[in-house]
Amino acid sequence: MLQGVLAQSNSLYVGDMLFYIVSFIILMLLVKHYAWKPVTDMMNKRATKISDDIDNAEKSRAEAEKLAAQRQTELQNSHQEAAKIISTAKKTGEAQRDQIVTDAQKDAQVVKEQAQKDAEQARRDALKGAQNDVANLSIEIASKLIHKELNADDQKALIDSYIEGLVKHES
Secondary structure, three states: OHHHHHHHHHHHHHHHHHHHHHHHHHHHHHHHHHHHHHHHHHHHHHHHHHHHHHHHHHHHHHHHHHHHHHHHHHHHHHHHHHHHHHHHHHHHHHHHHHHHHHHHHHHHHHHHHHHHHHHHHHHHHHHHHHHHHHHHHHHHHHHHHHOOOOOHHHHHHHHHHHHHHHHHHHO
């Protein structure tokens, strides 16, 4: 009976083992088809996405560095352009200042010359006025001294000689 039990247990054991192996193979095929393939596809997609993200990040970083260098160049150019504008403005201001000073000096010279002309004219007018006053006074004095009226030619000659004496005396 022990042999019968052992033979029966061996056949059960081989039959169970065969069942387990077939079940395991079917289970492996099912897992491979329904679980393993989607998981590996998902992992491959994830790896591809991460790789693409890294590539995009590197491209973005390179582009950012390029833009930063470009901005730095533009900033440097704008500083140079501002310096040129300031230099040009200074030169223009200095030229305008020089022009204003030159114009002011010319105007002052014109005013000075005009003042001299006006002073000379005023001196001539004053001299003529004094001449007329002296002539009238001379005629009155001469009339009183001589007690007679001088004729026009004598009067003119007397006045002219007196004026020449005054002009020579002032110079």
